[in-house]
Amino acid sequence: MAGRDYYETLGVSRTASETEIKKSFRQLAMQLHPDRNPGDKKAEESFKAVNEAYAVLSDPDKRAQYDRFGTVGGTPGFESGFGTLFEDIFENFFGGERGRRTRGRRGEDLQYEMKLTLEEAATGVETKIQVPRPETCSHCEGSGSEPGTHPETCDTCRGRGEVRMSQGFLTVARPCPKCHGEGRVNKHPCKACRGEGRQRAERTLQVKIPSGIEDGMQLRLTGEGGGGVQGGAAGDLYVLVRIAEHELFARDGADLYCEIPVTFPQLALGAEIEVPVLNGTETLPIAPGTQPNEVLRLRGHGMPRLRERRRGDACYRLILEVPQKLSARQREALEAYAAAAQSDHGPLSLSFLERMKKLLG
Ligand SMILES: [Zn+2]
Numbered sequence: 001m002a003g004r005d006y007y008e009t010l011g012v013s014r015t016a017s018e019t020e021i022k023k024s025f026r027q028l029a030m031q032l033h034p035d036r037n038p039g040d041k042k043a044e045e046s047f048k049a050v051n052e053a054y055a056v057l058s059d060p061d062k063r064a065q066y067d068r069f070g071t072v073g074g075t076p077g078f079e080s081g082f083g084t085l086f087e088d089i090f091e092n093f094f095g096g097e098r099g100r101r102t103r104g105r106r107g108e109d110l111q112y113e114m115k116l117t118l119e120e121a122a123t124g125v126e127t128k129i130q131v132p133r134p135e136t137c138s139h140c141e142g143s144g145s146e147p148g149t150h151p152e153t154c155d156t157c158r159g160r161g162e163v164r165m166s167q168g169f170l171t172v173a174r175p176c177p178k179c180h181g182e183g184r185v186n187k188h189p190c191k192a193c194r195g196e197g198r199q200r201a202e203r204t205l206q207v208k209i210p211s212g213i214e215d216g217m218q219l220r221l222t223g224e225g226g227g228g229v230q231g232g233a234a235g236d237l238y239v240l241v242r243i244a245e246h247e248l249f250a251r252d253g254a255d256l257y258c259e260i261p262v263t264f265p266q267l268a269l270g271a272e273i274e275v276p277v278l279n280g281t282e283t284l285p286i287a288p289g290t291q292p293n294e295v296l297r298l299r300g301h302g303m304p305r306l307r308e309r310r311r312g313d314a315c316y317r318l319i320l321e322v323p324q325k326l327s328a329r330q331r332e333a334l335e336a337y338a339a340a341a342q343s344d345h346g347p348l349s350l351s352f353l354e355r356m357k358k359l360l361g
């Protein structure tokens with residue numbers, strides 16, 4: 001780069017003011033910036049040259065030295081100049097977009113809905129799922145250009161990504177119609193992905209659902225989402241677990257609830273009844289004198305807790321079913337019971353009678 005005319009490099013005259021030099025530099029640097037011309041060696045060389053020229057001409061002392069001797073000792077090279085002197089300027093140019101341009105576009109996060117039965121949620125599941133997703137094109141490695149080619153700087157906007165239109169006093173900037181604001185035009189789009197950088201694919205993934213998973217929980221499979229473009233990272237895949245309603249059980253955390261119809265004699269006399277648990281049945285003892293709607297528990301027969309050994313309980317609400325038809329023999333027996341129990345009062349009815357008496361004086 002020695003011997004290159006710095007004024008020529010920046011496209012300004014030898015008498016250009018500091019403002020003119022800065023303005024010209026900004027324009028050129030933006031156009032030639034590596035973020036806008038990935039892989040373009042020529043643009044990179046020009047960008048270095050422009051940086052070097054600006055490092056000298058923007059400094060009054062160095063500029064004077066250069067004007068006198070045609071060279072400057074200790075001229076900052078591309079590396080140091082870019083990192084220090086120009087960082088702030090580029091921050092202004094590209095703002096938050098700069099990082100995105102440098103690292104390419106990250107693939108999107110995807111969600112896969114997985115339906116499980118309550119029994120499967122209890123045991124945990126290891127299964128394969130088929131996930132349709134866009135993957136980084138293997139032919140162009142996500143660049144979107146045929147191997148060996150690169151997008152070229154857009155000649156309509158000269159890489160700026162926008163065109164300015166003057167209307168009277170107003171200058172309006174619009175996204176460049178040719179490159180859609182990209183600043184570059186892909187003249188040799190990849191034949192495999194038609195320049196998209198990605199292709200649709202269906203991928204089989206192994207998924208392990210832990211026992212005790214709850215409805216609505218998500219598992220994240222890092223990097224299994226949409227493929228990145230231009231060197232961007234892949235997104236993540238979220239497996240959303242949906243647990244189907246169970247015929248008998250409602251779930252509350254690790255506890256399972258079931259309503260069990262029982263008869264008056266079972267509650268009054270006590271009984272042992274067969275009740276469902278997940279994957280089988282158990283015997284539930286009912287103590288004599290149990291009230292309707294009471295909830296009895298079988299400890300440890302509920303759902304496993306996520307990442308714990310302890311299980312919840314199976315809970316049974318006892319629903320009293322009153323017979324709607326009675327045989328002659330049943331009616332006789334029941335009438336005999338009613339006659340025998342006429343003056344009996346349990347704690348509920350005693351308390352009720354007490355309060356009613358108070359109210360009536
Ligand atoms: Zn491709």
Ligand SMILES: [Zn+2]
Pocket residue numbers: 154155156157158159160161162176177178179180181182183184
């Ligand atoms: Zn353009």
